[in-house]
Amino acid sequence: MKSYLAKEKEVERKWYVIDAEDKVLGRLASEVASILRGKKKPIYTPNVDTGDYVIVINADKIRLTGKKWEQKQHVYHTGYPGGRREVSYKEILEKHPERIVQYAVKGMMPKNSLGRRMLRKLKVYAGSEHMHEAQTPETYEF
Structure with a gap:
């Protein structure tokens, strides 16, 4: 039996709403x-974007x-020398x-690049x- 490989154009996408109120961050993520x-x-293929859109509400x-x-801390770099910044999650x-x-x-x-394209389907x-x-x-x- 041959394995099924999903094609980008054949994927049917749904939209889901998830309420983040009183949910633990890691489990939700x-x-x-x-x-x-x-x-x-069931049509999951690792090298094809087969996912759905997700709307997360009440992120605050x-x-x-x-x-x-x-x-x-959320750590990022500005791109300039000495540009490492740290921000606590309380400030965010x-x-x-x-x-x-x-x-x-x-x-x-x-x-x-596939991960970045999938991330565009997240609306928070x-x-x-x-x-x-x-x-x-x-x-x-x-």
């Missing part, structure tokens, strides 16, 4: 990354365990709460409102 990659589908109400709000929550979920999901995606919003009602998204529970 791993579930979202799995949906974005398409690992929940995400939960971190322990003392991670004060101790966990105040300014851009949707980025917390984006950083966590990005870390669980493949580090190549701090509040409970989103602008994708026209796509008729389904609520996703886990």
Whole structure:
């Protein structure tokens, strides 16, 4: 029996809404990354984007365990000499709460052009409102 290899044009994509309120960040991010990659589908092919779109709402109400709000740091580099910066997750929550979920999901995606393309299907919003009602998204529970 031959193995089935999915083709990009044959994939049917769905839209899912996930409410992040009182969900632990890592568990939420791993579930979202799995949906974005398409690992929940029987047609999953590692080198083809078979995933679905994911809308995460209430990203400002995400939960971190322990003392991670004060101790966990997001580290990045500006590209200039001596440009290493560290920002605590508490500061990120105040300014851009949707980025917390984006950083966590990005870390669980493949580090190549396919992973970057899959990450474009992630839409994160701090509040409970989103602008994708026209796509008729389904609520996703886990």
